[in-house]
Amino acid sequence: MGGSRMDSGRAWDVGATTGRTVGTVRLDAPSPTSDESAAGPAPRSLTYRVIKRCMDVSGALVLGAVFSPVIVIVTVALRRQGGSVLFSHERIGRDGQPFSVYKFRSMVPDAEAVLQDLLASDPKLRLEWRRDHKLRNDPRITRIGRFLRRTSLDELPQLINVLRGEMSLVGPRPVTRSEISKYGRAVCFYLRTKPGITGLWQVSGRNDTDYVRRVAIDRYYAERATVFMDVGILLRTVLVVLGRRGAY
Structure with a gap:
């Protein structure tokens, strides 16, 4: 339905107001300044969507x-x-x-409680977490977990998400509710694209890329994605994983 969704029989224009709702996500970002940025990218062709889904299922x-x-x-x-x-x-x-993304466990039990204790006791870690939603030297990660992350093997269970249609092999990195606000006016571009196990951001520096550039990369992909781009990203992913660049 383009820029609207159905909710209890009513159609809501996702670009009409500030503080709008898409799915179950409350968008408090500033209203876009143009119809194009409010509506997000144009819908992909049926041919592209069919080919992409076939690639996802067969690839998974x-x-x-x-x-x-x-x-x-x-x-x-x-x-x-x-x-x-x-x-x-x-x-x-x-x-x-919303959906549940699956990974091999790479952290200690009660990782969330441990995180809160760390952030409460260390201002530098608290600042890093607020900025990146990650810790470069996260003490919660186990020895096995560090190996899994360095090799990206922790993401293998996401093949389940791909088969269920919640994710694609290629797309923006799936984000949490708290990260949505970082996308600002570009959020509609993210929300119109199925998140992926790998993607343009993942092969462009991964965790070494700051959030501003990451949002720009996600928008670029949402606007210009093609089958050839997806295949190229999959091939580049192999090189990135082998080089372990930006993984932690």
């Missing part, structure tokens, strides 16, 4: 089969370490719909 099945021995080994290692194998956390997907 192939990757799941290829990495099945690794998945078994990681599962056993995490079981022996104690605690849960998978970690799930709410992310905001296309059209503002």
